[in-house]
Amino acid sequence: MTMTGRRSEPKQERAWRTRAHILLMAAELFAERGYATVTLQDVAERASMTKGAVYFHYKNKEELAVAVVQEHYARWPLLLQEATSRQLPPYETLVAVLDGVTHAFRDDIVVQAGARLQVERSLINGDLPEPYVGWEDYLTNLVEEIDKAGELRPGITPRGAARVLVAAFFGMQHISDVLTRRADLSERYGELRHVVLEGLRA
Numbered sequence: 001m002t003m004t005g006r007r008s009e010p011k012q013e014r015a016w017r018t019r020a021h022i023l024l025m026a027a028e029l030f031a032e033r034g035y036a037t038v039t040l041q042d043v044a045e046r047a048s049m050t051k052g053a054v055y056f057h058y059k060n061k062e063e064l065a066v067a068v069v070q071e072h073y074a075r076w077p078l079l080l081q082e083a084t085s086r087q088l089p090p091y092e093t094l095v096a097v098l099d100g101v102t103h104a105f106r107d108d109i110v111v112q113a114g115a116r117l118q119v120e121r122s123l124i125n126g127d128l129p130e131p132y133v134g135w136e137d138y139l140t141n142l143v144e145e146i147d148k149a150g151e152l153r154p155g156i157t158p159r160g161a162a163r164v165l166v167a168a169f170f171g172m173q174h175i176s177d178v179l180t181r182r183a184d185l186s187e188r189y190g191e192l193r194h195v196v197l198e199g200l201r202a
Contacts, residue, residue, distance in 0.1 A: 019057045026064050027113035035120045066126040072114020090145035102189045105173045136162045153202045
């Protein structure tokens with residue numbers, strides 16, 4: 001390693017930590033107040049930084065919102081890997097995945113902010129990831145495995161089940177957010193598990 005590389009490494013690390021801190025503070029504000037009313041000045045104050053320092057890392061509010069949504073989606077691969085690495089039977093894998101997603105929506109402010117920003121995507125002049133489609137594809141594959149194991153109720157298709165699960169789950173967490181700031185999310189998810197997930201089984 002060159003002397004230049006050694007000198008620049010701490011600076012790069014500081015820059016990464018600063019960007020992560022700004023993103024987290026922005027996520028808190030977006031989750032609390034939504035996109036429209038949050039300004040970069042608000043983010044700077046929450047982060048205990050100057051507005052210019054925030055501008056150095058994110059040139060405008062749109063870029064920051066896109067970064068929060070991208071980080072929201074970056075949370076999922078690790079969660080899915082953790083659920084599937086347990087090598088559970090197909091139905092139990094599906095339950096484990098949705099259990100983990102529920103915990104993330106309940107506890108992770110970046111996940112919460114990303115979900116709210118996706119709902120408000122028409123206000124954001126940025127290239128946001130397409131919502132829901134990836135989840136439909138992923139859950140379709142899981143339900144196909146349940147079908148192959150002979151555990152899917154007759155008359156239900158994997159794609160149809162995945163669409164219903166995505167609509168039910170994301171509608172559930174959104175309603176919980178609007179009505180109770182997700183205080184009743186675990187209760188609502190328990191109802192979804194009983195009515196929807198158990199309804200898939202033969």
